[in-house]
Amino acid sequence: MKSIQFPAIAMAILFIALCNNAFPQNQGETIFKQVCAACHTIGSGKLVGPDLANVHTRHTKEWIISFVKSSQSVIKSGDKYADSLFKAFNQVPMPDNPTLTNDQIEGIIAYITEKSSSPGTSTTKADLPPGDVHRGQELFVGNIRFANHGAACNSCHNVDMSGLVSGGALGKDLTQVVSRISVTGVQGVVAGLPFPQMKQAYESKPLTDQEIADVTAFLKEANDLSVSAQAGNDIGEKMLFGGISGAVLLLFLFSLFWIKRKQRTVNYTLFKRQISST
């Protein structure tokens, strides 16, 4: 029974996801803000993915359409540029968008083309309030519920941190997520929900701005702790030089303390005068 039930449920979830992903036609700006803006800007620099300003001059329309629909299949087809792009952005795969039609993608390109002429306009969320690390942690673990009753992050995600309950393994490990996609990237992902599963879970129960700021602050803290714990090299070098100079200092102090010791043979002056055959 179980072996039949599981694919059925999966198919149902997929179907619902596909239905919800339907967008109104030719609304480039809307679609961009909903789908792309979580990871991309137009002329405001890199986020999770590259800055898309003037992307229409760098690539053909067909290439962009196929990449948007399934970036991984473009990479796997041996496209060197796509591959280098994938590697340059920490190997974070761009989610596939099979539901977008060619027209819709063209609409996005049109929007990008239009925006590229007046760069610098921020497409990300407005400035967030300062985050509280502790509250962020409580939210992440689920000790404090999200205002809109969204599932706690650690239902699917794990963060390695001492004193923290291990999270789920369904989503990506978020211990060093800030290193991978930066703080704004995280904020973009949580707010914009570019990944289908995330969208599924939170579209109807979005996080408030304060909650996003708190969770992000917590993830940054977790990231910083983890990075500093892994990067022992700097401290090790300091320990080495500190240790050596400390030892030299100690030996010097010892030699001062015990300066009255017998330092050499009593025959020293005699031996010094003697002629050596070598």
Next chain:
Amino acid sequence: MDVRSQISMVFHLDKCIGCHTCSIACKNIWTDRKGAEYMWWNNVETKPGTGYPTKWEDQEVYRGGWKKSNGKVNLLGTGKRRGLTNIFYNPNLPVIDDYYEPFTYKYLDLIESPEGDDQPTARPVSLITGKPIDIKMGPNWDDDLSGTPDFGRNDPNLKNLSAEEQEVMFQLERMAFFYLPRICNHCLNPACVASCPSGAIYKRGEDGVVLINQEVCRAWRMCVTACPYKKSYYNWYTGKSEKCILCFPRIEAGLAPACMHSCVGRIRYLGVLLYDADRIESAVHKDDEDLIDGHLDIILDPFDEKVIQAAKMSGVADSTIHSAQYSPVYKYVKQWKLALPLHAEFRTLPMLFYVPPLLPVMATVKQVDNTEGGKMMNPIAKYWDDNWLYDTSTTELWGTLDQVRFPLKYLANLLSAGNEEMIKDKWKKLMAVRIHRRRVTVGDISQEKTDEVLREAGLTAEMADGIFYLTALAKFEDRFVIPPAHREQAIEMLDFTGDTKGEVGFGFKSKVKRGL
């Protein structure tokens, strides 16, 4: 009164000719082993000189012996608290260069070298590393080199002498030296025993020989530093310290120790002394000037009935008491008061005593006319044309004593903890014996003059004859009065011999693994 017996020694320095036979005899028996090559349990030094190891008497360098401060006597270099807290810190230890690096020569090269244009030579090689070395020093490197800047003038015993006095000592034709043979003193208050953290060193109960237990020794080497006479040596090969054992296997067999047995000048005497162990502590705590008197005070009269009773009470064998009554050491040290301990100020109460040397210091060099005597020589004999005489005769009683070639201070530093009168007293006695015997054998000195001399020296004619006999004529049995060892009693104190009676025969230390 806690009477103990001690096998004790007297070395008569006037008789030592500095031949090193004693050193060789000792080396051949005991220290001709790997790791022990540099050790000389017996060595002979030229004095004034720096000795072996170099400057061993200078406790500023080696920190050996005891020191009295605030009425308490403590080890100079270590001690109970200081020893424990500094147990890994032993900086005053002599290094091999303070002794010398032992060497041999590659003699086989002389006969096994292939034919060539050059004469083969035997290169010196180190007995420690096995590699060719430049010989820098030897065990008696300053032999007969007294007066030289490096050796004679660096003698630590010159420390209280003024520059003028030192200059006089080392002038040509006035310069004199004598030999100082040294072995372990088997002290009553041994610093080596006190310093050992492992408790490996002990003074044998029955005869006072100080020994290092080779199974307990843990190579702390505190004894090497602590012994002010530097007579404990570290064997770098076995990792144990070693020292003179007074040839106890020979003594137990009734033989004199090898160094004494082989002594060419017959300078060495060995015999039992009885002493009061209860008074050691008070003797050690005496002031410098009373140290020697305190030391000699605790040596007891073996003829005194009370002493004999007390000795029997504390388990001294009758044969040992009998031996003590015939001890030549007792005569020299207590009856005639001729012998002194070496460096009493180290406070170890050494039980080896020295008769101070008189010969090198009393003689004068006179201008004489030798031409008449030379004419009487056979023409083929060597003709002595130098007109001087090494003269030891005297017309004045103590004339030569006041014109000695050595400052008294030097010998006092060496043998009487700085007390010059004590040295002068011994010299007078030695001189009086000579004058007395000269009257007897030559007859050119009057009876009155001789009596006056003897009285002034505190001797009687019988005593003088006794000194003369033991100094000049003594036979083997007179010089070495060795008590029977009674090892069986010592063993029975530790083990029940009945346990092994009826066991496997002789020669087996453990049960054999065959037979029934």
